[in-house]
Ligand code: NDP
Protein backbone atom coordinates (compact mmCIF):
# COMPACT_ATOMS: atom_id res chain seq x y z
CA UNK A 1 0.00 0.00 0.00
CA UNK A 2 1.26 3.48 -0.80
CA UNK A 3 2.46 5.74 2.00
CA UNK A 4 0.72 8.94 2.97
CA UNK A 5 2.17 12.23 4.15
CA UNK A 6 0.87 15.48 5.61
CA UNK A 7 2.75 18.65 4.64
CA UNK A 8 2.19 21.86 6.56
CA UNK A 9 3.31 24.86 4.50
CA UNK A 10 2.49 23.06 1.24
CA UNK A 11 1.77 26.38 -0.51
CA UNK A 12 5.29 27.65 0.26
CA UNK A 13 8.51 27.21 -1.71
CA UNK A 14 9.64 23.96 -0.04
CA UNK A 15 6.14 22.54 0.40
CA UNK A 16 5.50 22.72 -3.33
CA UNK A 17 8.74 20.91 -4.25
CA UNK A 18 8.26 18.33 -1.51
CA UNK A 19 4.69 17.62 -2.66
CA UNK A 20 5.99 17.01 -6.21
CA UNK A 21 8.72 14.69 -4.91
CA UNK A 22 6.34 12.64 -2.73
CA UNK A 23 3.71 12.36 -5.49
CA UNK A 24 6.47 11.10 -7.82
CA UNK A 25 7.34 8.49 -5.21
CA UNK A 26 3.73 7.28 -5.15
CA UNK A 27 2.66 8.90 -1.85
CA UNK A 28 -0.81 10.13 -1.13
CA UNK A 29 -0.17 13.72 -0.11
CA UNK A 30 -2.26 15.85 2.23
CA UNK A 31 -1.56 19.55 2.53
CA UNK A 32 -2.57 22.06 5.18
CA UNK A 33 -3.72 25.32 3.62
CA UNK A 34 -4.63 28.57 5.37
CA UNK A 35 -7.89 30.11 4.36
CA UNK A 36 -7.36 33.52 2.76
CA UNK A 37 -9.52 35.87 0.73
CA UNK A 38 -7.41 35.22 -2.36
CA UNK A 39 -5.90 31.95 -3.59
CA UNK A 40 -2.49 31.08 -2.11
CA UNK A 41 -2.04 27.87 -4.10
CA UNK A 42 -0.14 29.26 -7.11
CA UNK A 43 2.96 27.12 -6.43
CA UNK A 44 0.95 23.87 -6.40
CA UNK A 45 -1.66 24.61 -9.07
CA UNK A 46 0.11 22.35 -11.58
CA UNK A 47 -0.22 19.28 -9.32
CA UNK A 48 -3.67 20.01 -7.94
CA UNK A 49 -6.78 18.32 -9.38
CA UNK A 50 -10.43 18.92 -8.75
CA UNK A 51 -11.22 17.04 -5.50
CA UNK A 52 -14.21 15.48 -7.24
CA UNK A 53 -11.77 13.59 -9.43
CA UNK A 54 -9.43 10.90 -8.14
CA UNK A 55 -6.33 12.67 -6.94
CA UNK A 56 -3.34 11.74 -4.81
CA UNK A 57 -3.15 15.32 -3.51
CA UNK A 58 -5.70 16.54 -1.00
CA UNK A 59 -5.78 19.99 0.57
CA UNK A 60 -7.31 20.71 3.98
CA UNK A 61 -8.02 24.06 5.55
CA UNK A 62 -6.17 24.58 8.80
CA UNK A 63 -3.70 26.70 10.68
CA UNK A 64 -0.70 25.70 12.76
CA UNK A 65 -1.96 27.84 15.62
CA UNK A 66 -5.23 25.86 15.81
CA UNK A 67 -3.97 22.77 17.62
CA UNK A 68 -7.38 21.14 18.06
CA UNK A 69 -8.23 21.25 14.35
CA UNK A 70 -4.72 20.02 13.50
CA UNK A 71 -5.09 17.06 15.86
CA UNK A 72 -8.51 16.21 14.40
CA UNK A 73 -7.01 16.28 10.91
CA UNK A 74 -4.01 14.13 11.81
CA UNK A 75 -6.20 11.54 13.56
CA UNK A 76 -8.57 11.52 10.58
CA UNK A 77 -6.02 11.06 7.79
CA UNK A 78 -3.49 9.01 9.81
CA UNK A 79 -0.40 9.99 7.76
CA UNK A 80 2.72 7.82 7.83
CA UNK A 81 4.89 10.95 7.69
CA UNK A 82 4.35 14.57 8.72
CA UNK A 83 6.56 17.34 7.31
CA UNK A 84 6.18 20.51 9.37
CA UNK A 85 7.23 23.25 6.95
CA UNK A 86 4.63 25.89 7.83
CA UNK A 87 6.01 29.08 9.38
CA UNK A 88 6.17 32.85 9.37
CA UNK A 89 9.55 32.33 7.76
CA UNK A 90 10.82 35.89 7.19
CA UNK A 91 13.58 36.83 9.64
CA UNK A 92 13.20 40.63 9.22
CA UNK A 93 9.40 40.41 9.63
CA UNK A 94 9.83 38.40 12.83
CA UNK A 95 11.18 41.56 14.51
CA UNK A 96 7.88 43.30 13.65
CA UNK A 97 5.72 40.32 14.61
CA UNK A 98 7.63 38.44 17.34
CA UNK A 99 4.61 36.96 19.11
CA UNK A 100 2.89 35.84 15.93
CA UNK A 101 6.17 34.33 14.74
CA UNK A 102 6.49 32.37 17.99
CA UNK A 103 2.88 31.20 17.65
CA UNK A 104 3.34 29.77 14.14
CA UNK A 105 6.97 28.63 14.38
CA UNK A 106 7.18 27.54 18.03
CA UNK A 107 3.66 26.71 19.23
CA UNK A 108 2.79 25.54 15.70
CA UNK A 109 5.56 22.92 15.86
CA UNK A 110 4.40 21.87 19.31
CA UNK A 111 0.84 21.47 17.98
CA UNK A 112 2.18 19.21 15.23
CA UNK A 113 4.15 17.12 17.73
CA UNK A 114 1.15 16.80 20.05
CA UNK A 115 -1.08 15.66 17.19
CA UNK A 116 1.61 13.17 16.15
CA UNK A 117 1.93 11.90 19.73
CA UNK A 118 -1.77 11.09 19.85
CA UNK A 119 -1.59 9.32 16.49
CA UNK A 120 1.59 7.52 17.61
CA UNK A 121 -0.48 5.76 20.31
CA UNK A 122 -2.47 4.21 17.45
CA UNK A 123 0.08 3.71 14.67
CA UNK A 124 3.68 4.68 13.86
CA UNK A 125 4.17 8.16 12.42
CA UNK A 126 7.38 9.97 11.49
CA UNK A 127 7.78 13.72 11.94
CA UNK A 128 10.12 16.09 10.11
CA UNK A 129 10.70 19.53 11.68
CA UNK A 130 11.98 22.32 9.40
CA UNK A 131 14.80 23.64 11.55
CA UNK A 132 17.06 26.41 10.34
CA UNK A 133 20.67 27.55 10.15
CA UNK A 134 19.38 30.84 11.61
CA UNK A 135 19.49 29.01 14.98
CA UNK A 136 23.32 29.31 14.87
CA UNK A 137 22.94 33.11 14.69
CA UNK A 138 26.08 34.86 15.89
CA UNK A 139 28.07 31.73 15.19
CA UNK A 140 30.12 29.99 17.88
CA UNK A 141 31.99 27.79 15.38
CA UNK A 142 32.64 27.70 11.61
CA UNK A 143 31.62 25.69 9.69
CA UNK A 144 28.43 24.96 11.60
CA UNK A 145 27.62 21.32 12.23
CA UNK A 146 25.07 19.34 14.26
CA UNK A 147 27.07 19.86 17.47
CA UNK A 148 27.61 23.64 17.10
CA UNK A 149 25.85 25.54 19.91
CA UNK A 150 22.93 27.78 18.94
CA UNK A 151 23.13 31.55 19.45
CA UNK A 152 19.90 32.88 17.84
CA UNK A 153 19.69 36.54 16.78
CA UNK A 154 16.00 37.06 15.92
CA UNK A 155 12.51 36.21 17.21
CA UNK A 156 12.28 33.77 14.28
CA UNK A 157 15.50 32.01 15.24
CA UNK A 158 14.52 31.85 18.93
CA UNK A 159 11.21 30.23 17.98
CA UNK A 160 13.01 27.71 15.71
CA UNK A 161 15.36 26.81 18.60
CA UNK A 162 12.29 26.11 20.75
CA UNK A 163 10.78 23.89 18.04
CA UNK A 164 14.12 22.11 17.57
CA UNK A 165 14.34 21.17 21.24
CA UNK A 166 10.68 20.13 21.44
CA UNK A 167 11.24 17.79 18.50
CA UNK A 168 14.08 16.09 20.38
CA UNK A 169 12.04 16.15 23.59
CA UNK A 170 9.17 14.26 21.92
CA UNK A 171 11.62 11.81 20.33
CA UNK A 172 13.21 11.02 23.70
CA UNK A 173 10.12 11.22 25.93
CA UNK A 174 7.70 9.24 23.77
CA UNK A 175 10.09 7.15 21.69
CA UNK A 176 8.82 8.85 18.56
CA UNK A 177 10.50 9.06 15.17
CA UNK A 178 10.91 12.85 15.13
CA UNK A 179 13.80 14.59 13.37
CA UNK A 180 15.23 18.01 12.67
CA UNK A 181 16.64 18.96 9.30
CA UNK A 182 18.84 21.99 9.99
CA UNK A 183 18.64 23.49 6.55
CA UNK A 184 20.83 26.35 5.39
CA UNK A 185 19.37 28.91 2.97
CA UNK A 186 17.87 27.37 -0.13
CA UNK A 187 16.37 29.29 -2.98
CA UNK A 188 14.63 28.72 -6.30
CA UNK A 189 12.45 30.29 -8.94
CA UNK A 190 9.61 29.73 -6.46
CA UNK A 191 11.31 31.64 -3.62
CA UNK A 192 9.18 34.36 -2.03
CA UNK A 193 9.99 37.72 -3.63
CA UNK A 194 11.01 39.45 -0.39
CA UNK A 195 13.93 37.08 0.29
CA UNK A 196 17.18 38.57 -0.94
CA UNK A 197 18.09 36.18 -3.81
CA UNK A 198 14.68 36.34 -5.47
CA UNK A 199 14.42 40.07 -4.80
CA UNK A 200 17.68 40.41 -6.73
CA UNK A 201 16.77 38.12 -9.66
CA UNK A 202 13.32 39.72 -10.02
CA UNK A 203 14.75 43.24 -9.95
CA UNK A 204 17.74 42.56 -12.23
CA UNK A 205 15.56 40.95 -14.91
CA UNK A 206 12.96 43.73 -14.66
CA UNK A 207 15.77 46.30 -14.98
CA UNK A 208 17.03 44.43 -18.05
CA UNK A 209 13.56 44.73 -19.61
CA UNK A 210 13.24 48.42 -18.72
CA UNK A 211 10.48 47.79 -16.17
CA UNK A 212 12.41 49.00 -13.10
CA UNK A 213 15.21 51.50 -12.46
CA UNK A 214 16.53 50.84 -8.95
CA UNK A 215 16.94 48.03 -6.46
CA UNK A 216 17.00 48.92 -2.74
CA UNK A 217 18.79 46.49 -0.44
CA UNK A 218 20.16 46.25 3.11
CA UNK A 219 23.38 44.56 4.27
CA UNK A 220 25.44 43.39 1.29
CA UNK A 221 28.22 41.92 3.48
CA UNK A 222 26.16 39.11 5.00
CA UNK A 223 27.40 35.66 3.95
CA UNK A 224 25.06 32.77 3.30
CA UNK A 225 25.41 29.11 2.31
CA UNK A 226 22.88 29.06 -0.55
CA UNK A 227 21.57 25.88 -2.20
CA UNK A 228 18.71 24.91 -4.49
CA UNK A 229 15.36 24.08 -2.82
CA UNK A 230 14.67 21.22 -5.23
CA UNK A 231 17.81 19.43 -3.97
CA UNK A 232 16.97 20.15 -0.33
CA UNK A 233 13.52 18.52 -0.26
CA UNK A 234 15.24 15.24 -1.21
CA UNK A 235 17.15 15.50 2.07
CA UNK A 236 13.91 16.05 4.02
CA UNK A 237 12.51 12.82 2.63
CA UNK A 238 15.77 10.89 3.23
CA UNK A 239 15.84 12.04 6.87
CA UNK A 240 12.53 10.24 7.48
CA UNK A 241 13.66 7.00 5.77
CA UNK A 242 16.50 6.03 8.17
CA UNK A 243 16.47 3.19 10.72
CA UNK A 244 16.80 5.65 13.61
CA UNK A 245 15.58 9.23 13.99
CA UNK A 246 18.34 11.86 14.05
CA UNK A 247 19.13 15.50 13.24
CA UNK A 248 21.10 16.63 10.18
CA UNK A 249 22.74 19.76 8.78
CA UNK A 250 21.79 20.23 5.12
CA UNK A 251 24.03 22.70 3.29
CA UNK A 252 26.36 23.11 0.31
CA UNK A 253 29.53 23.76 2.34
CA UNK A 254 30.17 27.01 0.40
CA UNK A 255 29.40 30.58 1.46
CA UNK A 256 29.11 33.87 -0.44
CA UNK A 257 28.18 37.47 0.31
CA UNK A 258 24.97 39.09 -0.87
CA UNK A 259 27.28 41.38 -2.91
CA UNK A 260 28.78 38.35 -4.71
CA UNK A 261 25.29 37.09 -5.57
CA UNK A 262 24.42 40.55 -6.94
CA UNK A 263 27.55 40.49 -9.13
CA UNK A 264 26.72 37.01 -10.37
CA UNK A 265 23.11 37.80 -11.29
CA UNK A 266 23.67 41.22 -12.87
CA UNK A 267 26.74 39.79 -14.64
CA UNK A 268 24.63 37.03 -16.20
CA UNK A 269 22.46 39.82 -17.66
CA UNK A 270 25.48 41.92 -18.80
CA UNK A 271 24.57 44.65 -16.32
CA UNK A 272 26.74 46.50 -13.78
CA UNK A 273 24.89 46.16 -10.45
CA UNK A 274 26.56 49.25 -8.99
CA UNK A 275 24.59 51.47 -11.35
CA UNK A 276 21.26 50.23 -10.03
CA UNK A 277 21.61 49.20 -6.38
CA UNK A 278 21.05 51.58 -3.47
CA UNK A 279 21.21 50.87 0.23
CA UNK A 280 18.04 51.47 2.23
CA UNK A 281 18.57 51.15 6.02
CA UNK A 282 14.97 49.95 6.27
CA UNK A 283 16.29 46.53 5.23
CA UNK A 284 18.88 46.38 8.02
CA UNK A 285 17.91 44.12 10.90
CA UNK A 286 18.09 44.99 14.62
CA UNK A 287 20.55 42.08 14.85
CA UNK A 288 22.23 40.56 11.81
CA UNK A 289 23.57 37.06 11.18
CA UNK A 290 26.82 37.87 9.40
CA UNK A 291 28.10 34.45 8.40
CA UNK A 292 26.54 31.05 7.81
CA UNK A 293 28.49 28.11 6.42
CA UNK A 294 27.24 24.57 6.92
CA UNK A 295 29.18 21.33 7.21
CA UNK A 296 27.06 18.68 5.45
CA UNK A 297 29.43 15.76 6.19
CA UNK A 298 26.94 13.82 8.33
CA UNK A 299 24.20 14.12 5.68
CA UNK A 300 26.63 12.85 3.05
CA UNK A 301 27.80 9.91 5.14
CA UNK A 302 24.48 8.81 6.63
CA UNK A 303 21.89 9.92 4.05
CA UNK A 304 24.04 9.80 0.93
CA UNK A 305 22.84 13.36 0.26
CA UNK A 306 24.86 16.15 -1.36
CA UNK A 307 23.84 19.46 -2.92
CA UNK A 308 23.67 18.99 -6.69
CA UNK A 309 23.38 22.62 -7.77
CA UNK A 310 26.07 25.27 -7.22
CA UNK A 311 25.39 28.99 -6.79
CA UNK A 312 26.19 29.90 -10.40
CA UNK A 313 23.74 27.28 -11.68
CA UNK A 314 21.12 28.34 -9.12
CA UNK A 315 21.45 31.98 -10.22
CA UNK A 316 21.11 30.85 -13.86
CA UNK A 317 17.89 28.93 -13.12
CA UNK A 318 16.40 31.90 -11.26
CA UNK A 319 17.53 34.47 -13.83
CA UNK A 320 16.16 32.44 -16.76
CA UNK A 321 12.82 32.03 -15.01
CA UNK A 322 12.52 35.66 -13.95
CA UNK A 323 13.69 36.98 -17.33
CA UNK A 324 10.86 35.07 -18.93
CA UNK A 325 8.47 36.57 -16.36
CA UNK A 326 9.80 40.10 -17.04
CA UNK A 327 9.48 39.60 -20.79
CA UNK A 328 5.84 38.61 -20.38
CA UNK A 329 5.31 41.60 -18.10
CA UNK A 330 6.91 43.92 -20.68
CA UNK A 331 4.84 42.37 -23.45
CA UNK A 332 1.62 42.80 -21.44
CA UNK A 333 2.56 46.42 -20.68
CA UNK A 334 3.25 47.22 -24.34
CA UNK A 335 0.04 45.47 -25.38
CA UNK A 336 -1.95 47.49 -22.81
CA UNK A 337 -0.23 50.64 -24.15
CA UNK A 338 -1.04 49.91 -27.79
CA UNK A 339 -4.57 48.88 -26.80
CA UNK A 340 -5.25 52.18 -25.01
CA UNK A 341 -3.71 54.18 -27.87
CA UNK A 342 -6.17 52.49 -30.21
CA UNK A 343 -9.02 53.80 -28.08
CA UNK A 344 -7.74 57.41 -28.31
P1 NDP B 1 7.69 29.90 2.78
O1 NDP B 1 7.61 31.18 3.50
O2 NDP B 1 7.84 29.89 1.29
O3 NDP B 1 6.39 29.02 3.12
C1 NDP B 1 5.82 29.02 4.39
C2 NDP B 1 4.56 28.20 4.37
O4 NDP B 1 3.99 28.21 5.69
C3 NDP B 1 3.47 28.74 3.43
O5 NDP B 1 2.80 27.65 2.86
C4 NDP B 1 2.55 29.47 4.39
O6 NDP B 1 1.21 29.58 3.93
C5 NDP B 1 2.61 28.53 5.59
N1 NDP B 1 2.16 29.13 6.83
C6 NDP B 1 2.52 30.32 7.37
N2 NDP B 1 1.89 30.53 8.53
C7 NDP B 1 1.09 29.45 8.73
C8 NDP B 1 0.17 29.09 9.73
N3 NDP B 1 -0.05 29.87 10.79
N4 NDP B 1 -0.49 27.91 9.62
C9 NDP B 1 -0.27 27.11 8.54
N5 NDP B 1 0.59 27.40 7.56
C10 NDP B 1 1.26 28.56 7.65
O7 NDP B 1 8.88 29.07 3.45
P2 NDP B 1 9.90 28.01 2.79
O8 NDP B 1 9.16 27.09 1.93
O9 NDP B 1 11.08 28.74 2.28
O10 NDP B 1 10.41 27.24 4.10
C11 NDP B 1 9.74 26.10 4.60
C12 NDP B 1 10.12 25.89 6.07
O11 NDP B 1 11.50 25.70 6.19
C13 NDP B 1 9.77 27.07 6.98
O12 NDP B 1 9.42 26.53 8.23
C14 NDP B 1 11.07 27.83 7.09
O13 NDP B 1 11.10 28.56 8.30
C15 NDP B 1 12.05 26.68 7.08
N6 NDP B 1 13.38 26.98 6.55
C16 NDP B 1 13.52 27.54 5.31
C17 NDP B 1 14.76 27.74 4.78
C18 NDP B 1 14.93 28.38 3.43
O14 NDP B 1 16.06 28.80 3.13
N7 NDP B 1 13.92 28.41 2.57
C19 NDP B 1 15.98 27.33 5.51
C20 NDP B 1 15.69 26.71 6.80
C21 NDP B 1 14.45 26.53 7.28
P3 NDP B 1 0.73 30.80 2.97
O15 NDP B 1 1.08 30.37 1.57
O16 NDP B 1 -0.72 30.85 3.24
O17 NDP B 1 1.48 32.02 3.41
Ligand code: GDR
Nearest residue numbers: 089091132133134184185194195196197217218219222283
Ligand atom coordinates in the same frame (compact mmCIF):
# COMPACT_ATOMS: atom_id res chain seq x y z
P1 GDR C 1 17.55 34.86 5.75
O1 GDR C 1 17.18 35.19 4.23
O2 GDR C 1 17.32 36.00 6.65
O3 GDR C 1 18.93 34.28 5.73
O4 GDR C 1 16.47 33.75 6.11
P2 GDR C 1 17.01 36.58 3.47
O5 GDR C 1 17.07 36.24 2.03
O6 GDR C 1 15.83 37.32 3.97
O7 GDR C 1 18.31 37.40 3.91
C1 GDR C 1 19.62 36.92 3.61
C2 GDR C 1 20.63 38.03 3.91
O8 GDR C 1 20.47 39.09 2.97
C3 GDR C 1 20.51 40.34 3.66
N1 GDR C 1 19.78 41.36 2.89
C4 GDR C 1 18.47 41.36 2.63
N2 GDR C 1 17.49 40.48 2.92
C5 GDR C 1 16.23 40.74 2.49
N3 GDR C 1 15.24 39.86 2.73
N4 GDR C 1 15.93 41.88 1.79
C6 GDR C 1 16.89 42.81 1.48
O9 GDR C 1 16.60 43.82 0.85
C7 GDR C 1 18.22 42.53 1.91
N5 GDR C 1 19.39 43.17 1.76
C8 GDR C 1 20.33 42.47 2.35
C9 GDR C 1 19.86 40.03 5.00
O10 GDR C 1 20.17 41.04 5.95
C10 GDR C 1 20.46 38.66 5.30
O11 GDR C 1 21.71 38.80 5.90
C11 GDR C 1 16.12 32.72 5.20
C12 GDR C 1 14.65 32.35 5.46
O12 GDR C 1 14.23 31.48 4.44
C13 GDR C 1 14.50 31.66 6.79
O13 GDR C 1 13.17 31.17 6.92
C14 GDR C 1 15.49 30.50 6.87
O14 GDR C 1 15.39 29.85 8.12
C15 GDR C 1 16.91 31.00 6.64
O15 GDR C 1 16.96 31.61 5.36
C16 GDR C 1 17.92 29.87 6.67
